[in-house]
Amino acid sequence: MANDYFVPAILAMIFCFWPTGIIALIKASNARSAMSRGDTVEAETESKKAKTWVIVSIVVGVIMIVLVGIMAGLQYRSTTGSS
Known part of the structure; x- marks a missing residue:
């Protein structure tokens, strides 16, 4: 019996990267329907x-979080005048 990955797809969609999370949710739903x-x-x-x-959703989400953190740190650094 195949795992449908429905719950991980929902969590990836909400907490990681929603565009690819939606695709994961659709595929999980298709798997669930096929099993039924x-x-x-x-x-x-x-x-x-x-x-x-x-x-893919998790990886892209983590990359985006890291990039936003780096950009925020650079912005903070430039506004405080620290070098």
Whole structure:
């Protein structure tokens, strides 16, 4: 039985990067629907896609948080006159 990654997709969408999180949620929903129909091949395929998009969302979210932190630090540094 394939994992549908529905909860991780929701969390990735809310807390990481919503554009790719939405794709993960759609793929997770497709996997869940395929499992309920008994289509295990399609469920497995959509589950793998959902997992991939969850990982992409997390990675992009972390990168964006780091970049925003760096930019905020540089902005703070330039406004305080520290070198």
